[in-house]
Amino acid sequence: MGNKQARADKKETAGQGVEQNLQREQKESLPSKEIRTLAKKTPFTTKEVSDLFKIFKSLAAQTPSQPDVILKSQFQGALEEAGINVKDNTRLIGLFTAFDKNESGTINFREYVLGMSACSKGTAREKISLSFQVYDVDNSGKITQEEMVRVLTSVAKYEKGAKGESLDPEVIKKFVAEVFEKYDQRKNNVLTYDEYMRAVMNHPDLVEYRSDITLLGTEESEASEAKKAFDQWVEQGVKAGFLKAEEKDGATIYSVIEPS
Missing domain, CATH: 1.10.238.10 (EF-hand)
Structure with missing residues (x-):
């Protein structure tokens, strides 16, 4: 009886672990609809948008209190990870302001993708x-x-x-x-x-x-x-x-x- 209950408890715990991992993966991934929307609005492919999301989330995760945005202190890293090197502080601040369309003092993923599009693949x-x-x-x-x-x-x-x-x-x-x-x-x-x-x-x-x-x-x-x-x-x-x-x-x- 005790062994049967222990196996049941173990199975339930394992199931909870799988569910928690699935929830975490879903939270850390971008809905396919949003990926397609951003790909339509920019020259990026859906794969490139997904790759940018991975870069964005890895930096945003460094600030647990604000996991859905990147801060000014993280912005240079966000550019460099995507292949854009900006070393002078004046231009860096200017680009951050240009990316931050809602003037929140932070950059969300949509702002990041649209800004990166203008930087790297933008029209005239x-x-x-x-x-x-x-x-x-x-x-x-x-x-x-x-x-x-x-x-x-x-x-x-x-x-x-x-x-x-x-x-x-x-x-x-x-x-x-x-x-x-x-x-x-x-x-x-x-x-x-x-x-x-x-x-x-x-x-x-x-x-x-x-x-x-x-x-x-x-x-x-x-x-x-x-x-x-x-x-x-x-x-x-x-x-x-x-x-x-x-x-x-x-x-x-x-x-x-x-x-x-």
Whole structure:
């Protein structure tokens, strides 16, 4: 009798263990419907969304009190795990703010996937929008000269420091002043999103948080890659209908199509 009861108790305990493991696995996995939804909204495949979820959960689990979000202190790791290396703190904070759409001070999985999509596989418009948000340090909806100088200087310091080179901050200040002189059409010392887009048309490296390639002394091979990337997203912009290309005096002029 006692042996039979012991076996029954053991079987019940084992069953409870299986159920607990199943519940834990379900909690740690993303519903297939949500995976498909995020895959439709981004260029990611369902497998890539699932892989991003594993990265996200492994970092979020480090904070048991908030297991469904990642914190600012975990954000750099979340980017690096997905293959995006951002070392300078100013750009890191800017990206975190851009990812944090609901302004909660944390990033949920949906925000993480959409942000990663814009970073790694975004369209021309998404990349421009993301870079605008990074420059907009105080999240005011406009970019000041000081903000643009701050971001460009932070990135340049890291990149030049890695090469053992020094940076003349006056070069960046001069470049930014020239950008504002030309594209701040309202002459109010800020760039709106539309004004920033026009600036990007002539300085595409702004999207990668760099001032003019010639000013920062980028290698010729890198300049070629930047030009290739620029041509690709301009082509996307023309197809999407928010940029237009016109031939003028033997040159192709690109301009932004204002929303109707």
